[in-house]
Amino acid sequence: MTTSSETPRPGPQQAERTHAAASDDVDVMAISPVREEGMLTESRPADPFDADTEAEARDLAGRYPDSRSALLPMLHLVQSVQGYVSQEGVAFCARQLNLSEAEVSAVVTFYTMYKRKPCGQHLVSVCTNTLCAALGGDAIYERLSKHLGEGGTPLGHEETAGEPGEEGSVTLEHAECLAACDFGPVLQVNYEYFDNQTPEKAVELVNALRRGDKPQPTRGAPLSDFKAVERQLAGFFPEDEDVFRADVDGPSQAVETVRGAQLATDRGWTAPVMPAEAPLPETEAK
Numbered sequence: 001m002t003t004s005s006e007t008p009r010p011g012p013q014q015a016e017r018t019h020a021a022a023s024d025d026v027d028v029m030a031i032s033p034v035r036e037e038g039m040l041t042e043s044r045p046a047d048p049f050d051a052d053t054e055a056e057a058r059d060l061a062g063r064y065p066d067s068r069s070a071l072l073p074m075l076h077l078v079q080s081v082q083g084y085v086s087q088e089g090v091a092f093c094a095r096q097l098n099l100s101e102a103e104v105s106a107v108v109t110f111y112t113m114y115k116r117k118p119c120g121q122h123l124v125s126v127c128t129n130t131l132c133a134a135l136g137g138d139a140i141y142e143r144l145s146k147h148l149g150e151g152g153t154p155l156g157h158e159e160t161a162g163e164p165g166e167e168g169s170v171t172l173e174h175a176e177c178l179a180a181c182d183f184g185p186v187l188q189v190n191y192e193y194f195d196n197q198t199p200e201k202a203v204e205l206v207n208a209l210r211r212g213d214k215p216q217p218t219r220g221a222p223l224s225d226f227k228a229v230e231r232q233l234a235g236f237f238p239e240d241e242d243v244f245r246a247d248v249d250g251p252s253q254a255v256e257t258v259r260g261a262q263l264a265t266d267r268g269w270t271a272p273v274m275p276a277e278a279p280l281p282e283t284e285a286k
């Protein structure tokens with residue numbers, strides 16, 4: 001036993017927390033307790049990014065006065081190739097933008113749109129934020145999770161039914177508010193909206209995706225797949241821009257969206273107008 005003023009003696013109880021100093025002559029890989037789990041590998045796999053992707057990355061970097069601003073679209077470009085952001089993807093962006101891998105990793109792990117595990121052909125995002133949850137979003141997520149699971153084990157958040165990347169594979173995730181509360185409960189497939197969902201409609205939808213079908217979203221562009229959408233998010237669009245625009249340009253509001261404004265018009269309600277000369281309220285000096 002030691003008192004607080006004594007230096008703890010080495011012993012069996014401290015052994016588990018003893019770390020070797022990483023001097024030049026220590027083979028850190030060989031002694032790593034996580035080596036077997038694949039968290040560290042002796043050599044990185046071959047670079048999965050070809051010359052075209054390198055050229056597109058340079059193109060992105062050149063679109064900004066400060067090239068580091070291209071990091072967000074470049075990470076989408078990486079996802080369009082790999083279906084997620086791998087450690088090689090992190091290294092690729094760092095190299096292109098003259099950043100450290102730690103800086104790139106900090107961004108990747110901050111935003112939920114960057115996936116750390118390979119995604120399915122389709123990403124199904126179910127809004128389980130307050131309004132949608134109350135309207136049935138939680139029930140939709142639970143039903144899909146059970147439906148897509150195997151052997152009685154529900155599919156977990158960001159897990160994939162099927163082999164990631166292969167046709168018909170589906171990754172399921174919880175999503176925060178998808179900015180379509182007027183159509184709740186909603187879900188998205190590859191960020192395209194499917195409004196006013198029910199558990200039954202959602203199951204039909206994922207069954208269609210698993211068969212290789214691409215049901216028409218409620219609005220917006222036709223359904224493609226996760227990697228194709230990631231390419232657009234990176235800022236690369238189909239060559240025939242007119243066709244592309246015709247797909248995505250369209251009414252973005254519905255009766256539900258403008259119901260409040262319509263009620264106000266019908267009833268003659270207006271917002272109070274501030275007189276031009278009205279003094280600003282006093283505020284306490286800080």
Ligand code: FES
Pocket residue numbers: 127128129130131132133176177178179180181182184185186
């Ligand atoms: S709470 Fe679901 S879209 Fe806003």
